[in-house]
Amino acid sequence: MDFEIREDRGRPTGKRMARERAAYFQLMEQGYSTREAARIVGINLRTGKRWRNGWHSPPGDRKAVPPIYPEPGQTPATGSEETSSPPSRYLRECDRIHIADRLREKASVRQIAAELGRSPSTVSREIRRNRRPMPRGGFTYQPFHAHRRAERRLARPKAGKIGQNPELQDFIQHHLERRWSPEQICQALRARFPDRPEMHVVHETIYQALYVQGRGELRRELTRSLRTGRAVRRPHRHAAKRISRPVKNMVMISQRPAEAADRAVPGHWEGDLIIGRNGKSAIGTLVERSTRYLMLVHLPDGHTAIATRNALTTTVQTLPRHLWQSLTWDQGSEMAAHRSFTVTTNIPVYFCDPASPWQRGSNENTNGLLRQYFPKGTDLAAHTPEDLAAVAAELNSRPRKTLGWETPAERLAKLLATTS
Numbered sequence: 001m002d003f004e005i006r007e008d009r010g011r012p013t014g015k016r017m018a019r020e021r022a023a024y025f026q027l028m029e030q031g032y033s034t035r036e037a038a039r040i041v042g043i044n045l046r047t048g049k050r051w052r053n054g055w056h057s058p059p060g061d062r063k064a065v066p067p068i069y070p071e072p073g074q075t076p077a078t079g080s081e082e083t084s085s086p087p088s089r090y091l092r093e094c095d096r097i098h099i100a101d102r103l104r105e106k107a108s109v110r111q112i113a114a115e116l117g118r119s120p121s122t123v124s125r126e127i128r129r130n131r132r133p134m135p136r137g138g139f140t141y142q143p144f145h146a147h148r149r150a151e152r153r154l155a156r157p158k159a160g161k162i163g164q165n166p167e168l169q170d171f172i173q174h175h176l177e178r179r180w181s182p183e184q185i186c187q188a189l190r191a192r193f194p195d196r197p198e199m200h201v202v203h204e205t206i207y208q209a210l211y212v213q214g215r216g217e218l219r220r221e222l223t224r225s226l227r228t229g230r231a232v233r234r235p236h237r238h239a240a241k242r243i244s245r246p247v248k249n250m251v252m253i254s255q256r257p258a259e260a261a262d263r264a265v266p267g268h269w270e271g272d273l274i275i276g277r278n279g280k281s282a283i284g285t286l287v288e289r290s291t292r293y294l295m296l297v298h299l300p301d302g303h304t305a306i307a308t309r310n311a312l313t314t315t316v317q318t319l320p321r322h323l324w325q326s327l328t329w330d331q332g333s334e335m336a337a338h339r340s341f342t343v344t345t346n347i348p349v350y351f352c353d354p355a356s357p358w359q360r361g362s363n364e365n366t367n368g369l370l371r372q373y374f375p376k377g378t379d380l381a382a383h384t385p386e387d388l389a390a391v392a393a394e395l396n397s398r399p400r401k402t403l404g405w406e407t408p409a410e411r412l413a414k415l416l417a418t419t420s
Helices: 014-029 034-041 045-053 093-104 109-116 120-130 143-152 166-177 182-192 203-211 220-225 305-316 338-345 357-370 385-396 408-419
Strands: 268-275 282-288 294-297 326-329 349-351
Touching: 014 034, 014 045, 034 045, 045 143, 093 109, 093 120, 093 143, 109 120, 120 143, 166 182, 166 203, 166 220, 182 203, 203 220, 268 357, 282 305, 282 357, 294 305, 294 385, 305 338, 326 357, 338 349, 357 385, 385 408
Parallel strands: 268 326, 326 349
Antiparallel strands: 268 282, 282 294
16 A cells, blocks of 8 residues: 555644545455554544544534545535435434434333334334444444445345355256245255355245346246246235035035044045146046145046046045045035945045135145146146156155145155054
8 A cells, every 4th residue: 555654643634634534444445453454544543433433422512423434436424414315214314323322321212213203123123233243242333334334235236146156046946947836945945055044045035036027047937837837926816706516415514523624633635626628627636634645536537426436436545544534625516426435435525615715725725736737728638647646746745834844755654654
């Protein structure tokens, strides 16, 4: 650095100190401590701290003074409030000075918030985010330092976390291609890289990388691998009311055993159909409530009541009898032969209330996942039993949040090992 320590240590002000201030902050940016930078420049340590932090509670009647050396690109401070203040929803520098003064007076967070007309959580969060650690332990809140930190965090164009990390980007893209959900991917990242926080993201970060235009962090076509397959987000809308198809001699879900409702005992299943093009083809779906294990029912002869009964009867025989305690279905006409199904298999069938899909929540969720493999408007009769088995195996090998990130196949294997 082309700089000489000044010999005159009187009380210079104004332009005489401009080079020294610039040199002092250049040393600070290079990693020198406050004390070392002050020694090299030839100023008092207290002067260096005031240049860095300003002061908000000086003795006497002097006004609060912000840092003498502003951030790059800012207008040098003059001690008065900035002409271009941020929007009112942000705390201003004068608000932070008020917070610091009142903290020194031992005022509570709620008192400070009431005085500023802010929420207590806003003041509490401001103190927690922008406080500074003390050398001997504890924290202190310095308003000018806090204001600079807050300004640096304001929204600005910058590369996202996924775009900055090729390894993270490749991991996410690979699992999206396997049709994992963003939340499943986030959990897998934390399990695979527990000691690498740079590999941890939340699922909203992945959605932003896919949906927000201009980022380009993830390939746009990967949106087809999402469960919805949408390239843009859509607001939630109320589903149309379902048409009730009365089935004779129904036993309603209110009469189902309590052990089925709390999912504590395995063997209670939920069932439904996913319908193909023009309603001419279908696939049966069965989901076990406790393990979320999926079984797909091949319906080559259509989805009439008799065809559905015969296919279900064949399917339930592939698992041990103790894993079939009950079956819950909606009021679709395909279950009109439910009584003969119960006589043949000894499995009682319970029916949901009209327009109440949440009473079969696990099955409804799974049907949504299956639409990635069997899109609406396609001919489902083209899929063979082997195709259905492959899809069920892939879904059963996905980790589930509701299972503590175990897979349905792992849960079922534990269940079979316990009962064998």
